[in-house]
Amino acid sequence: MSLSFPTTPALNQTHFTGGRVWTYNGSGWATSSEPSANLQSIPTSLVPSHNEMFDLGHSTVRWRDLYLSGNTIDLGGTEISSTANGVSFSNAISQSAVPVSVSSLQLGEGANAIVLSATSTGLQTVSGNTVVPIGGAVTVSNTTPTTTNLGSLWLDSETGKLRIYYGGSWAGIIGSGTGSAAGGVVLNLDGGRPDSNFGGITAFDAGGVV
Numbered sequence: 001m002s003l004s005f006p007t008t009p010a011l012n013q014t015h016f017t018g019g020r021v022w023t024y025n026g027s028g029w030a031t032s033s034e035p036s037a038n039l040q041s042i043p044t045s046l047v048p049s050h051n052e053m054f055d056l057g058h059s060t061v062r063w064r065d066l067y068l069s070g071n072t073i074d075l076g077g078t079e080i081s082s083t084a085n086g087v088s089f090s091n092a093i094s095q096s097a098v099p100v101s102v103s104s105l106q107l108g109e110g111a112n113a114i115v116l117s118a119t120s121t122g123l124q125t126v127s128g129n130t131v132v133p134i135g136g137a138v139t140v141s142n143t144t145p146t147t148t149n150l151g152s153l154w155l156d157s158e159t160g161k162l163r164i165y166y167g168g169s170w171a172g173i174i175g176s177g178t179g180s181a182a183g184g185v186v187l188n189l190d191g192g193r194p195d196s197n198f199g200g201i202t203a204f205d206a207g208g209v210v
Helices: none
Strands: 014-017 020-024 072-075 078-083 086-091 104-107 114-119 122-127 130-134 139-141 153-156 162-166 169-172 188-190 203-205
Touching: none
Parallel strands: 139 153
Antiparallel strands: 014 020, 072 078, 078 086, 104 114, 114 122, 122 130, 153 162, 162 169, 188 203
8 A cells, every 4th residue: 555645744743644644843754553342233433533534435345224222413513303293404513493504395206296396486396397486585665567477476566466477567466356357356455544553564465445
């Protein structure tokens, strides 16, 4: 087995090569003989002799399964824990929740699989080869939005009506009651006008406040 060492080491610098840890003493590299270990029966904790120097497995030679009795894995300072509700991710020190970043999320399997992903215009779902965008934030304005996407929402701040962009135009959201066009009730948004009963609290009003 060939050995390789840094060409300009610092005093007391450690280096791993040839299956051993070497230390530079100022004039050369030295290592101590390491006792053999019975890895099939370890009676103590398995702790490396140096921090962040050794790996478990290799990119081309991997361990198969990992069996643990605890419920937490510390991965670079992030705790991955098994809970009654599933899996949680938290900071190992503060225990505060940390975000999980993924480019897409698949729900279901096989023919029922739907992929949820983020785009420059908001969220979209993909079922098979069909892309169905999901509206993002609600645009609040008294003028028609110029940037539109299938499923976009627009709250007309002048009339209080909520509309959705569908089929190439803005359509009012229709409920299942009576008293307006198409046999339904246009869903208005009560923003706390003087004649409102909500005192300035945003609420949905399907009762015809206009």
